[in-house]
Amino acid sequence: MRTSRGWWWLSGVVVGALGLGISYLVSGLLRVRESPPVAVAESIRDISPDGLVEWAKTNLGMADKLVVWIGIFVFLTVAFAAIGQLARSRWWFAVGGLVALGAIATAAVVTRPSFVDLQLVPLVAGFVAWLVALTVITGAVRQWELVVAADDDATDPTHSRRRFFATAGAVGGLAAAAAVLGRFAGNPREEVERDRRLLRVDEVTKPTAPRGAKVDVPGVQPWQTPTDDFYLIDTTFVPPAIRVKDWVLRIHGKVQNEMTLSYDDLVARGITEDWITLNCVSNQVGGDLVGNAWWSGVRLAGLLAEAGPDDDADAVLQTSEDGWTCGTPLGPMMDDRNAMLAVYMNGEPLTVEHGFPVRTLVPGLYGYVSACKWVVDMEVTSFDEIEAYWTTRGWAEEGPVKIASRIDVPGSGESVSAGTIVCGGSAWKQHTGIESVEVSLDGGAWTPATLGRVPSDDTWVQWRAELEVEEGDHELRVRAIGKDGDVQTGVETDVLPNGATGWHSVEFSASA
Structure with missing residues (x-):
């Protein structure tokens, strides 16, 4: 047998690609968000050791999902190549390899929180495509190999070789076509974007930054963070695409009156609007995982009061459409702060990435315990009865925001002119x-800075200071004092378990 084993490897890879492509296409036609590859990726996320998750968050940031996708691609390529090689001499072993991969995908799909029986259809379709393609393409390469092995001058292997390449090309072409069609067939994202363009909530107003909120220091980050620049932190691999007509929120648990709200039911209760700063518990000292926006939505205090929490309730377990959960203290959701179910951001409907059609905001709490995007379920409960996604990984149960400050100007490593400099942040x-x-x-x-004027305590404040600096290298530090007398500590701690502490500092040089 003198044909290269590489053709058997290629056969396995092409077979695998067709099955995945068919599965993706069927998922699109059935409007299944969690196609088998997505379900596998999210299962890998959920079973990953806590240490690995923290390492990925710290070192990879938003690239962590890309790394998982690359890892899955490499693993599948090697696995399918090995299956192709097994088919050369042990065809049933190759089938067993496909069964094993199918079993992994099935386990991932059926264990997702949003599993429905319909999600098994793409799995079955993909597996059938694997078996058919394996039979056809390995038959072609085997025929070519037998002709070559015969070493008969009267037998020309050209025909068999062409048949194999034609078969492999056809299977590969079908795989590519299925992937492309799956991208567009029944694409819910396109329908959701159309919903966003047509959506109008009359009470929502366009934002205008309060006079005096911005300090006159070029280089300081904008007081109002544009939506496109607002930080994004979530665990989903494919953001849920939920149409307005399909969104439903259930409020239940330890309540006197269970509630089920549609989007129209929600916004009919009246819109509240506010400037609110959000920041991630993973934000390092001086980091950029923080932003300020104009949010429009419906106050949670009224909704929860109508539901009537039981006396022993102290938490709300929020669940996202993709199954992510967070445990939120009940008190901050019902006190005088403007905790809300937000529907607009900066005067426009939420983007899909930021939680369209509805997300939760609770000023004063880190996002990992409060800011549930694509929220569809709120269970009023008690902390001693629930587990949430991040708190099972070592993060604190309640996440009140810690006092923090940041230097934007001068930048780290910047060179300025000696004399009077203006700094800000x-x-x-x-x-x-x-x-x-x-x-x-x-x-x-410590030199006092001048503060901008802000509309409430729920937003960040810009600051400005003038300093005299001589030629040479310098280090600038900043600290804040809260209205409660809390002085920002210089003791450095990591973000785990409840947010980083320490003074932000930058090193710069001054020259004549």
Whole structure:
């Protein structure tokens, strides 16, 4: 047998591609969000060790999902190549390999929180495509191999070789076509984007930044964060695409009155609007996982009061369409802060990535315990009765925002002119507010900064300070003092379990 084993490897890869393509196409036609590859990726996310998850968050950031996809692609390529090689001498072993891969995908699909029987159809279709393609393409390469092995001058292997390449090309072409059609067939994202374009909530207003909120320091990050620049942190591999007509929120659990709300039911209760700063518990000191926007939605306090929580309830387990959960303290959702089910961001309907059609906001709490995108379920409960996604991985049960401040100007490593320099940045402690900000040059005395004027304690505040600097290298530090008297500590701690602490500092140089 003198044909290269590489053709058997290629046969396995092409077979695998067709099955995946057919599965993806059927998922699109049936409007199944969690196609088998997505379900596998999210299962890998869920079973990954806590240490690995934290390492990925710290070192990979938003690229962590891309790394998982690359890993899955490499694994499948090697697995299908091995299956192709097994088919050369042990055809049933190759079938067993496909059964094993199908079993992994099936386990991933059926264990997802949003599993329905319909999601098994893409799996069956893909597996049948694997078996048919394996039979056809291995038959072609085997015929070619037998002709070559005969070494008969009267037998020309050209025909068999052409037949194999034609078969492999046809299977590969079908795989590519199925993938392309799956991308567009029944694409729910397109329908959702059309919903967004046509959506109108009359009470929503366009944002205008309050006069005096911005300080006159070029280079300081905007007080209002544009939606496209607002940080994105979530665990989903494919953002749920939920049409307005299909969205439903259930409020249940330890309540006197269970509630089920459609989108129209929700917005009919009246819109509240506010400037609210959000920040991620994973934000390092001086980091950029923080942003301020104009949010429009419906207050949670009224909804939960109507549901009537039991006396022993102290938490709300929120669940996203993709199965992600967070445990939110009940008190902050019902006190005087403007906790809301947000439907608009910066005067426009939420983007899909930011939680369209509805997400939760609770000022003063880190997002991992409060900011549930694509929210579809709220169970009023008690902390001692629930487990949530991040708290099972070592993060604190309740996540009140810690006081923080950041230097935007001068930038780290920047060179400035000696003499009077203007520095600036932002500080925040949502639902408490910032009383003052101070800066220190080269470890010297703390110098008060001038603060911008903000509409509430739930937003960050920009600060500005002027300093005299001599030629040479310098270090600038910043700290904030909250309206509750809390002085930002210089003790450095990591983000785990409840947010980083420490003073942000930048090193810069001054020259004549």
